[in-house]
Amino acid sequence: MIRRRLLAIVLLLAALTGCAGSGTAATDPSGATSEAGTDPDSTGQPDADATGPAEESGSGDASGEQPAASTEDPHSLTGPSTAAQVPATEPVTADPDQQLPVTVTGEDGQEVTIEDTSRMLALDLYGTLAEITVGLGLGEDLVGRTVSNTQDVLADLPVVTENGHELNVEAILALEPTFVLMDTTMGPPEVPDQLRASGVPVLVVSSDRGVDLITEQIQLVAEALGVPAAGDLLTDRFEGDLEAAHTYVDALTEGWDPLRMAFLYVRSTGSVFFVMGEGSGADDLIEHVGGLDTASDAGLADVTPATAEAVIALDPELIITMTGGLDSTGGVQGLLDRPGIAQTTVGETERIVDMADGAVLSFGPSYPAVLTALADAIYQP
Incomplete structure (x- = not known):
């Protein structure tokens, strides 16, 4: 599995999207809109329960029953659908056996000794490290959060980002952290050195994201926090959930040719409109949900402007997009009115599937629940 680096892509989208001022509603580069200090998961997702893998899944999927293969050809389905909200990640233990101090060398080559995590922050663009x-x-x-941390358990924590995705060093230091875990997906780049100059231990970890990297990242974070046994438990649960999610998707797609899908990033009614191609993470998602990524198939890499010509050439049968982005462009009709969409198969069938901005490309322990919720919206809307 190819390693995915999404940082440059997301920062590009963020720069083109624009951000709200400090203390007001802010849009993070993955698209999630939130009010500082409140629950940012205001995506309008329905409260429907996903019928995913077994109940013991840490993502909270309920039924434990695998679906029968779809009796209706997914290529014949019409109309839009919204993926169900993904449940919060449940702790593998309420009282992990923590062994500190731990000395770890970060991605930036800095050796860090972690002695106390009682007041810590876990900061990255996707919310993966906090999850x-x-x-x-x-x-x-955890004593603070970014706007990407959409779990209810973190909703009451103070926000330490401003302008959507920038870290506020003063806000971080005001929380008197004993340790900061972060990657490089949030700027400014001098933040780690500024925090270290104030006496705060900072560990910088990899910014790579992908299905094949989730287990590695869980283990790395568990080692740094002095809870390797809990890391083994979370890894085992994640891998079991992922296997169950793959089985679930396989059951839904059995007997049918893969749907031709495209992941489109859209924001507002202006020029922020992109096809997310090979290496963007969207290709991973489409592959694991049983589809054929038309962008990768056409040789498009990373992020490509969604010109009318590009969209028409892809001719997807189904479009995946973020709920917040879809709302911002005028809903389903607004997306259909975008140049080129009307001339595609989706223009005729309106097969547009949206999912919460903070979940759909999160690549954390909840990823199996993302797959099953998205598969339900695609194959049994």
Whole structure:
């Protein structure tokens, strides 16, 4: 599986999208809109329960029953659908056996000794590091969050980002952290050195994201936090959930040729309109949900402007997009009115599937639940 680096892509989208001012509603580069200090998961997602893998899944999928193969040809379905909200990640233990101090060398070559995580922050664009921390049973040690952290358990924590995706060093230091875990997906780039100059231990980890990297990242975070046994538990649960999710998707797609899908990033009614291609992470998602990524098939890499000509050439049968982005462009009709969309198969069938901005490309322990919720919206809307 190819390693995915999404940072440059997302920062490009963020720069083109624009951000709200500090203390007001802010849009993070993955598209999630939030009010500072409140629950940012205001995506309008329905409260429907996904019928995913077994109940013991850490993502909270309920039924434990695998679906029968679809009796209706997915190529014949019409109309839009919205993926169900993904449940919050459950801790593998309420009281992990933590062994500190731990000395780790970060991605930036800096050796860090972690002695105390009782007041920590886990900061990255996707919310992955905080989600892993919660899954390891150390969520109560977190004292702040970014706008990407959409779990209810973190909603009351103060926000330490401004302008959507920029870290506010003063806000971080005001929380008197004993440790900061972060990657490089949020700027400014001098933040780690500024925090270290104030006496705060900072570990910078990899910004790579992808299905094949989730287990590695869980293990890395667990080692740094001194809870390797909890890391093993979370890894085992994630891998079991992922296997169950693959089985679930396979059951839904059995007997049918893959749907031709495209992931489109759209924001507002202006020029922020992109096809996310090979290496963007969207190709991983489409592959694992049983589809054929038309962008990768056409040789498009990373992010490509969604010109009318490009969209028409892809001719997807189904479009995946973010809920916040879809809302911002005028809903389903607004997307259909975009240049080129009307001339595609989707222009005739209106097969547009949207999913919460903070979930659909999160690549954390909840990824199996993302797959099953998205598969339900695609194959049994």
